[in-house]
Amino acid sequence: QIQEIFPATIHHFVQLSHLCLTENSVYAVVFGCIMVLGLPLNAVSLWILLRRHSLKSPNVVFMVNLAISDLLLAVSLPMRVYFYATGTWSLGPPVCILTTVIYRKNINCSAILITFICVDRMLAVVYPLRSRHLRTSSNAWKAVALVWLFLMLMNISRSVSMSRALKNCTVPVCFDYHRCWTPYKPAWVYFYVVLVFILLAVNIVCTTLVSWTLRSHLTDSAMVSNKVNVMLIFVMNLVMFTICFIPLYVGLLTITGTVIRPLVCLATMNCCLDPLLYYFSLDNFWKKKEDVDLATREE
Numbered sequence: 001q002i003q004e005i006f007p008a009t010i011h012h013f014v015q016l017s018h019l020c021l022t023e024n025s026v027y028a029v030v031f032g033c034i035m036v037l038g039l040p041l042n043a044v045s046l047w048i049l050l051r052r053h054s055l056k057s058p059n060v061v062f063m064v065n066l067a068i069s070d071l072l073l074a075v076s077l078p079m080r081v082y083f084y085a086t087g088t089w090s091l092g093p094p095v096c097i098l099t100t101v102i103y104r105k106n107i108n109c110s111a112i113l114i115t116f117i118c119v120d121r122m123l124a125v126v127y128p129l130r131s132r133h134l135r136t137s138s139n140a141w142k143a144v145a146l147v148w149l150f151l152m153l154m155n156i157s158r159s160v161s162m163s164r165a166l167k168n169c170t171v172p173v174c175f176d177y178h179r180c181w182t183p184y185k186p187a188w189v190y191f192y193v194v195l196v197f198i199l200l201a202v203n204i205v206c207t208t209l210v211s212w213t214l215r216s217h218l219t220d221s222a223m224v225s226n227k228v229n230v231m232l233i234f235v236m237n238l239v240m241f242t243i244c245f246i247p248l249y250v251g252l253l254t255i256t257g258t259v260i261r262p263l264v265c266l267a268t269m270n271c272c273l274d275p276l277l278y279y280f281s282l283d284n285f286w287k288k289k290e291d292v293d294l295a296t297r298e299e
Helices: 008-054 058-086 093-126 137-168 172-179 189-215 228-252 259-269 270-281 289-298
Strands: none
Touching: 008 058, 008 259, 008 270, 058 093, 058 137, 058 172, 058 270, 093 137, 093 172, 093 189, 093 228, 093 259, 093 270, 137 189, 189 228, 228 259, 228 270, 259 270
């Protein structure tokens, strides 16, 4: 009898359910592919950085922490694959919040560490002599420690807002908790949007200075053996910001609900692109640690 009264409504509901199921399956496959690529790439990169490179270099310190950040991001992806593959969440709010915090924290950490690498390379090329006292491993470790501490403190606020949003949900949505938000945006959304645009501006300035120096003002004190690789580092940084980071944070301001999922996928792809940064940044990436140390002393 209900089908006789509301045939169009039921048909529309069935079509919508089928569409959601198909869409969830697509996201499960996408996150699964990123996980399959990201886990081994970052695990191998971290092993090579620790085994074959000295942590006395600030650039290597930043890259090691970036690899750790990306590895943690990849480790959190199986939970997303499970959620989108099954269409439900049965592990409870604490596991959901923990997984989301790990994911979000490492997206932000990647953006900051990529900028640190960009600034370090810029100082090495543009101000090689004047920046020697700044470009030390101890300063790099201090900067990295402040970043991790800062993000941990910021995620306390984010965890509270997410916990409130999950309580407003009538179904176990976990990673789609945005649909349960109140109409206003949390304060941390605006803060991170401003932060990511500041980081983008820093990357643009560094890229401009390095390009200008390599073209016409490169002195004998800043010899660069492979200018193409140097510029590739900065171009890759800008590409990752414009494709992975900026769309996501602009989307957090302007988009509500599950429409933001594609932007989350783009941001997650960052963990697969970062290993390319290590390869182009370190000319001796595949060499043994003893050979790298010897080349560094000769320079």
